[in-house]
Amino acid sequence: MKFRVALAQIHSRQADPSSNLEIISNICNENAINDDLDTIFVFPELSVTGYLMHDDIFQLAEPVPTGPLTQELIKISKKNNCYLVAGLPESSVPGLLYNSAVMVGPKGFIGKSRKIFLPNHSVFNERRYFRTSPVINVLDTPMGKIGMQICYDIFSPEITRAHALLGAHTSICISASPGVRRQYFETFIPARAMENTINFVYVNQSGIQDDLIFWGGSEVRSATGKQIAKLIYNEPDFAHCTLTTESSQKAKNFVPTLKDLPPWIFKQLEESYYDI
Amino acid sequence: MTSKQKTDSIPPIDLETTSKLIQDFIKTRVTEASVNGVVMGLSGGIDSAVVVTLATKALGAKKVFPIFLRNSNSLETDIKDIKILCKQLNLKLNQFDIQNVIDQLAVTIDEKEVSSELAWMNVKPRLLQTYLYFFANKKEYLVCGAGNKSELMIGYFTKYGDGGVDILPIGDVYKTHVFQLAKHLKLPKSFLNKPPSAGLSEGQTDEAEIGMSYAELDSILYGLELFQTEEQIHEHTKISLSDIKKIRRMIYRSEHKRRGPIIFKLGVRTPNIDWRVPLTKPKHI
Numbered sequence: 001m002k003f004r005v006a007l008a009q010i011h012s013r014q015a016d017p018s019s020n021l022e023i024i025s026n027i028c029n030e031n032a033i034n035d036d037l038d039t040i041f042v043f044p045e046l047s048v049t050g051y052l053m054h055d056d057i058f059q060l061a062e063p064v065p066t067g068p069l070t071q072e073l074i075k076i077s078k079k080n081n082c083y084l085v086a087g088l089p090e091s092s093v094p095g096l097l098y099n100s101a102v103m104v105g106p107k108g109f110i111g112k113s114r115k116i117f118l119p120n121h122s123v124f125n126e127r128r129y130f131r132t133s134p135v136i137n138v139l140d141t142p143m144g145k146i147g148m149q150i151c152y153d154i155f156s157p158e159i160t161r162a163h164a165l166l167g168a169h170t171s172i173c174i175s176a177s178p179g180v181r182r183q184y185f186e187t188f189i190p191a192r193a194m195e196n197t198i199n200f201v202y203v204n205q206s207g208i209q210d211d212l213i214f215w216g217g218s219e220v221r222s223a224t225g226k227q228i229a230k231l232i233y234n235e236p237d238f239a240h241c242t243l244t245t246e247s248s249q250k251a252k253n254f255v256p257t258l259k260d261l262p263p264w265i266f267k268q269l270e271e272s273y274y275d276i
Numbered sequence: 277m278t279s280k281q282k283t284d285s286i287p288p289i290d291l292e293t294t295s296k297l298i299q300d301f302i303k304t305r306v307t308e309a310s311v312n313g314v315v316m317g318l319s320g321g322i323d324s325a326v327v328v329t330l331a332t333k334a335l336g337a338k339k340v341f342p343i344f345l346r347n348s349n350s351l352e353t354d355i356k357d358i359k360i361l362c363k364q365l366n367l368k369l370n371q372f373d374i375q376n377v378i379d380q381l382a383v384t385i386d387e388k389e390v391s392s393e394l395a396w397m398n399v400k401p402r403l404l405q406t407y408l409y410f411f412a413n414k415k416e417y418l419v420c421g422a423g424n425k426s427e428l429m430i431g432y433f434t435k436y437g438d439g440g441v442d443i444l445p446i447g448d449v450y451k452t453h454v455f456q457l458a459k460h461l462k463l464p465k466s467f468l469n470k471p472p473s474a475g476l477s478e479g480q481t482d483e484a485e486i487g488m489s490y491a492e493l494d495s496i497l498y499g500l501e502l503f504q505t506e507e508q509i510h511e512h513t514k515i516s517l518s519d520i521k522k523i524r525r526m527i528y529r530s531e532h533k534r535r536g537p538i539i540f541k542l543g544v545r546t547p548n549i550d551w552r553v554p555l556t557k558p559k560h561i
Contacts, residue, residue, distance in 0.1 A: 013556075013558065013559070014554035014555075014556050014558065015553075015554050015558040016558035016559050016560065017560075018559060018560055019558075019559050050554070052554055053554060054552035054553050054554055055545070055551065055552045055553060056553060056554065056558070179297070207300075207304070208300060208301060208304040209554070210554060210555045211555075213297055213300065213301070233293075234296075234297065234300065
């Protein structure tokens, strides 16, 4: 099965969801393709609210999917007959926040994934606001099983591996990565695709928020690591490309890493975690 | 050991990308502050020459307001270099003679003993700040500073003087890289050849005052930036442990200059500590 991925590398406005929803709506509207392929528009981490909201986050976070921002994303999907992945701060119970990726489609809400690895080093301050997700999940979509992860999650190979083991053919990573991290991401993106034989979609923020420049450079890798699309650095950009659900299966015939994965490794990993 | 060997311990930067990113930063800050341009003080040194060049490339000459303050210590060579640069960038230079203002201050303050020397040296940068903000207010511009990372980290600037600005576009760029940026931007050679000087007193040079070359200073700072120990930096650069310790002391002693005023926390959320909002106002507020 073929489907289209649209990389929407935007420059989100800080703590300004109405401006960002307008940007998201315009991109979906201007780039809608009227054919038989389903299109998933992918927007960056916290694209609906901007990454650097600081303490405004407490006013902007909302329950997913009942909150007004998610409902607005659903309206945009319905209007443009497309699927849409975007990031926003989710409030579970009042005051308990997650950094979440949501997927919506023409028929409404599909699912969400919450960020697991919350950076609190260097310029990052995410654990000040967010709770870590206690689970790794994949979404059942009309395009098959798709995993979603958020930015720093990519530094941990276990997330994409879990997506692959849970049956996903594609892992989507939405990101807000500032410039100094580029070489890490550009190494991890093909690695995560190849080591797990899974299509990998990476969409980053671009432009300046406060004193940080987000480096853009979004890209798509096939399950064999081939670069299918690559966007420019530092500035907003857009491109779309086609992926297949079968490519992940074909790659597994050639590189059977999942088949060859022995279960005792996970037990040993867990034991060594408590030993250090 | 030569400076070259020590400089090599700092990796090169991508000059074209850095130059472009700094221009984007200047443009973004001006746009997001809803102001019309930037006011800048030019000293005749390489830092302000690099920044005014980048600001002009980012905003256009009409949105950059360069100021030079003349006083009895001003060097004719600096004035000549500034004029050449402004002509090259199509900038209209704004000159003011502040010697009378300094003299008047000297009369009213009437402090001439040796212990006042540093206080007097800081008067010129603080007067510059007054001029810069006068025109920034009048024209609705931002004040753009030219401090670099090397000077900021050791506190080699005047608090609320040249350090009192709205934006510091090369504040995260070591002096070693500022020289490289200057070459990349094709600044007049005179800016590259003259020894860096804060120009606060006659014959002063930065390197003599700091007590080491910028190449050595930057090697130490870069090691510290990467959390290296004093011994590791010494092993890598061959710079003496006493010089490395001296720079570490300077960093601690000058931390108060890099922060805003230190506020004593009493409330639930405190400015500059944990009351955090974005730099730009969202549309809905």
